[in-house]
Amino acid sequence: MTEISITRTANPRTPPADDTLSFGNVFSDHMFMLDYEEGKGWHSPRIVPYQDFSLDPATCVLHYGQAIFDGLKAFRGADGRIRLFRAGDHAKRLNRSGQFLCMPELDAAMVEESIRALVDVDQNWVPSKPGTSLYIRPTVIATERFLGVHPSRKYLYYVIVGPVGAYYKEGMNPVKIMASEKHVRAVKGGLGAAKTAGNYAASLYAAEEAKKAGFTQVLWLDGVEHRYLDEVGTMNIMMRIGDEVVTPPLNGAILAGITRESVITLLRDWGLKVTERPIAIDEVIAAAKAGTLEMWGTGTAAVISPVGELGFRGERHAINGGKTGDLTKRLYDTIVGIQYGTAPDPHGWTRLLGNRVGG
Ligand code: COI
Numbered sequence: 001m002t003e004i005s006i007t008r009t010a011n012p013r014t015p016p017a018d019d020t021l022s023f024g025n026v027f028s029d030h031m032f033m034l035d036y037e038e039g040k041g042w043h044s045p046r047i048v049p050y051q052d053f054s055l056d057p058a059t060c061v062l063h064y065g066q067a068i069f070d071g072l073k074a075f076r077g078a079d080g081r082i083r084l085f086r087a088g089d090h091a092k093r094l095n096r097s098g099q100f101l102c103m104p105e106l107d108a109a110m111v112e113e114s115i116r117a118l119v120d121v122d123q124n125w126v127p128s129k130p131g132t133s134l135y136i137r138p139t140v141i142a143t144e145r146f147l148g149v150h151p152s153r154k155y156l157y158y159v160i161v162g163p164v165g166a167y168y169k170e171g172m173n174p175v176k177i178m179a180s181e182k183h184v185r186a187v188k189g190g191l192g193a194a195k196t197a198g199n200y201a202a203s204l205y206a207a208e209e210a211k212k213a214g215f216t217q218v219l220w221l222d223g224v225e226h227r228y229l230d231e232v233g234t235m236n237i238m239m240r241i242g243d244e245v246v247t248p249p250l251n252g253a254i255l256a257g258i259t260r261e262s263v264i265t266l267l268r269d270w271g272l273k274v275t276e277r278p279i280a281i282d283e284v285i286a287a288a289k290a291g292t293l294e295m296w297g298t299g300t301a302a303v304i305s306p307v308g309e310l311g312f313r314g315e316r317h318a319i320n321g322g323k324t325g326d327l328t329k330r331l332y333d334t335i336v337g338i339q340y341g342t343a344p345d346p347h348g349w350t351r352l353l354g355n356r357v358g359g
Contacts, residue, residue, distance in 0.1 A: 002045055004032070004117050009049035018129035021165035023301060028122035028134075031160045032114045035143075036104055038153035045114065047121055050160065056145040060152050066142035067197040068097040071300045072258075073133040074119050074161075074353070076126045077341035082119065082134075082353040085339050087112045089258050093195065094138055096256075100194035102151035103140055111138060111157075118159050120353060127163040130340070131171075135164040135301065167234065167301040168216060172332065174308025174324055175216035175297070177232055179281055180206050181313070185230060185253075187223035192230070192253035207233050215311055221281060223253065228278040235299030236260040237307075239279075240327055241287045249276040259298040263331055265347060281312060288317040294325030304332040 009029045016026055027050055034045045061067050072090040075083050091111035098105065115136055119126070126134040138159045142152030168175055183206035186192025191199060206218045217233035229237055229248050236257040238247040245267050250256050267274045287293035288310060295307040306324040310317045337343025338350060 002043070004045045004047060004114065006047045006117075006121060007049065008121070011049075015125045015127070015163055018127040018132050018163070018165075021127060021129075021132050021163050022169075023164045023167045024135065024162065026164075027160050027162040028125040030118060030121050031158055032118045034110075034114065034157040036155040036157070042104070042106065042110070042157070045110070047118055053156075055143070058145045058147055059142075060144050060146055061141040063147060064142075064149060065196070065198045065201070066101050066103070066152055067140065068094065068101055068103065068195055069137055069139040069197070070094040070097070070195055072115070072136045072138075073164075073300060073339070074126050074136060075133045075339045075341075075350075076128040079341055080128070081341065082123060082126050083339065083341055083350040084116065084119065084353065086258050086262070086349050087115055087351065089261075090138070091115075093256065093258065094140070097194040097196060098140060100191055101196055103142070103155060106140070106157060114138070114157075114159055116353065118161060122161055123353065125161065125163055129165075130336075132163060132165050133339070134161050136161045164301075167299075167303075168305060170216065170305075172306070172324065174306040174319075174322060176214065176309040176311065176316075177217050177219040177297075177307055178210040178213055178215035178311035179219040179221055179229075180210070181221060181226045182206070183209075183218070183220075184223040184226075185218075185220040188252040190223075190253070193250070193255060195255060203233055210311075213311065215309075219310070222278075227280050227282075229281065229284065230254050232297050235297035235302040235305060237295070237297055238263065239284065239287075239293060239295040240325070241283070242292045243273065245272055245274045245327075246279050247274070247276055248279060251278075257298055257300075259300055259303065259335070262335060262347075262349065263298050263304070266331065266334055269346070284310065285312060285317055288319050291320075294320045294327055296325070296328040296331070304328060304335060 091108040144152040308322040
């Protein structure tokens with residue numbers, strides 16, 4: 001790849017104190033940018049001071065939503081060193097999302113390199129308090145100026161980063177989710193497996209309804225029968241029913257979560273039975289009533305998030321007595337231990353900042 005040019009800000013800011021951090025409202029001093037033009041390919045990789053964009057009002061992303069993103073994190077370990085978690089896998093997923101939206105392929109090694117270079121320049125923004133991290137948001141938007149509906153011939157790939165704390169105000173306390181029969185997030189054959197802006201726009205109405213009813217997020221059911229679990233607003237859903245761990249399969253309607261995949265791998269390492277299969281809402285409610293259910297969500301932002309209550313058809317069902325289950329706690333501790341470098345990383349998911357891609 002052409003070398004990344006770096007222009008440092010003339011006005012570096014002081015990052016906020018770690019104990020003031022929440023999610024997604026503070027950004028570092030710099031950002032990465034790369035342009036695409038048909039016939040020219042991806043060009044001009046650069047790190048520049050964090051700045052506004054100027055876009056023509058007819059820029060197609062503003063009208064037809066041709067936009068994708070991913071989300072990953074860098075952690076400052078107890079040893080003071082910075083680790084990126086599964087950056088290569090996030091880069092590959094960004095490309096898979098791009099395929100759904102007819103975007104030109106990015107070189108996955110270049111995506112990883114852009115992230116590493118930006119985190120390196122802004123490494124003083126990586127917080128160190130346990131539970132905090134640097135959230136990294138690689139994004140691609142269609143930038144051609146036109147109002148006809150066809151794939152753009154120009155794109156901007158950019159990366160912004162910012163220090164974050166817990167995603168939910170509940171922190172590590174159990175969240176409450178409400179299953180919706182009325183709204184649908186995605187159907188097989190649609191964009192459900194892509195990390196694209198439209199999926200999040202489509203989730204807002206139902207999420208607001210869930211909030212008004214006193215829940216943290218929506219639990220989406222499948223778009224055809226409104227019966228089988230798909231995923232939660234910002235995380236994949238997983239549960240233990242008796243001695244089996246189950247999670248919905250990657251059926252084309254849900255996002256292929258990287259934390260989801262990490263958790264499945266860990267559970268299998270521990271000798272537990274994990275099945276990816278359709279799970280009907282009535283099966284979940286029966287297990288909640290029988291007291292054999294433990295449920296959690298997985299996601300980069302959410303990490304491992306215990307679910308303590310499930311709402312469905314106006315009824316509220318406590319899960320595991322509304323408390324964080326033992327398996328949920330073990331998963332959280334293990335994932336977080338790997339991310340902060342305090343637990344062994346047998347699958348090589350983390351890479352220290354000083355080590356080059358492939359190094
Ligand atoms: C993530 O977990 O990184 C996500 O992308 C969720 C986000 C929409 C808050």
